[in-house]
Amino acid sequence: MIPQIPVTTLEAASDLLAEAIDSAGPEKEALFLAKLALALAAHLDDNAVLGTAVAAALADL
């Protein structure tokens, strides 16, 4: 399960990501998201947690 965080924090994060995806543009959005995931993986430094996030994100695409 992905942890629940305060909705205001999640909302701000979501907006930040939305604007970043838009500024990357459709050509580069995949590259941007890949870079972002790699940077977050480094911050996280925990591939078990990363694995649960990956599995959760892959569900119901």
Next chain:
Amino acid sequence: MVHCPDTSPRPSTFYDYRVHPFRAPDELRGGAERHSVAIVGAGPTGLLTAIGLAQHGVHSVVLAQDVQVSHGSRAAVLVRRSMEILQRRGVVDPFAGKGLPWSGGRSFYRGQEVYRMTMPHEEGQRHPPATNVQQQYIEEFLSDVAEREPLIDLRWGSRVTSFEQDGEEARLGVDTPEGAYMLRASYAVAADGGRSDLRRMLGLRMEGRAYSGRFVIADIRIDLPLPTERLCYFDPDWNPGNNVLVHRMPDSLWRIDFRLPDDETPEQALEPELLRQRIELTLRMVGHPLPWTLDWATVYSASALTLPRYVHGRLAFVGDAAHLLPIFGVRGANTGIQDSDNLAWKLAYVLRGLGGPGLLESYSDERVEAVREICEEAGKSTRFMTPPSRGYRLMRDAALSFTLSEAFTKDLLHWRTARPHDYRTSLLNSDPAADAAFTSGPRFGAPVPDIRLADGSHLLDHLGPDFHLICFGDGDTQGMGDLLKAARRSRIPLRVLLLRREGTPPATGYDAQVEDTGSNVADRFGALPGTAYLVRPDGHVCARWLRPEPAALKQALAVACAAQE
């Protein structure tokens, strides 16, 4: 059938191909002698196996389908371990003389240098981490030695077309310019390269994976004012998403290696005008658009494939016949050279009645394990150099993109080079408890390091082709007398080398001794006075004891030869 090898010298801008004469062997005049070993293929692996066998006093016949050496520069980088093996075969000099030593490389992304790597090199190490020399020279130097060696019968223009074996011998059908004959041998070695005919004749399948990307290798002659190093360009303007490698070889020959766009065929890629344009673009990217001529170009793809077993009855597979490895990290010839180093003494010991049948099986066990590890490692580099899917490509591009502004992904650009394998799990090793009692030094399975000694010689200079017991201490060290007696009585030839404590007088009873000035070697081996290392003919440790017992030595030697004492 009559086999007609091409007798016109291959074209080359830098190499004068010598055409070797076919000489009709005894078999064509009715001879039917059974030879000790028949080696199929005179590439680097087959030739070095023959030279290794000769060092152990074993005669071999080498069958080479061609009458000249390799077409193209092919395997062009020898790593330090390969040079050490060539040194121990007594053939390293021309390699060191001709080859270009190097130790590092630089990687570029979007015109910026984003990664720099230097391969480890310690003060006093005899050979550089890498030496560039074209495969033509590798084969020339080794075949020159083979031609001079009375224990090697090198037969040019002899193509093996059939193989059969029983409990007694192997029989090979050989086609030559003067007709066919049958060659009988106690053992055979398949060193017939990546498209191995013997592999096909036995119906053997390789395991592993082939990667989809295709690469061009183009060798050009040009005087570039650049040092010997590995240059890697990711995603250059002229080849978006792909990469280009540039290597310097002797004789002003430079190798350019780049990945093709996925939808391009090898024929299209080798089309002269397109190739010319791409070479021009590469030279401009390197910063030196100077005049050049093309020597050789080919297309290849990367695989990481191995036979699951290398020994099939009386036949042993070595080199590319046994495995196909990606050339990133220079695995091709270097892995074959280590195969031959492992096989030669074992085959010789079996033929001389010193080793049990398990010894040949251990060649297979040890090398298959080593090659599986190489496939695993090389697979990682290959996935970075030639991403096999969109996902891998995206993550590779993400890592590259970060290299321009952040440091955390840079180590993903590390190119893993071939390194000597530790035969850690080998059945030839003894006494794990005694091994574990050491706090440093080469563990059992590991190769003995080629440490420089105070007199300017190196440790491996003192190790011949037999088993060695390396002892530490002096003439008075307790317990050494009994150990020496056990060594004398050993059925398996064993030389005892004393690394004598500094300042002590020469001791008696040893086969060789050198003063260990400043305890340099003892410290590196974690040795106390009385410590002993048992070293195999290929220079790998198979047992070590802080306090050895004669019975343990005897037992360990038997285990290392898979012999029942």
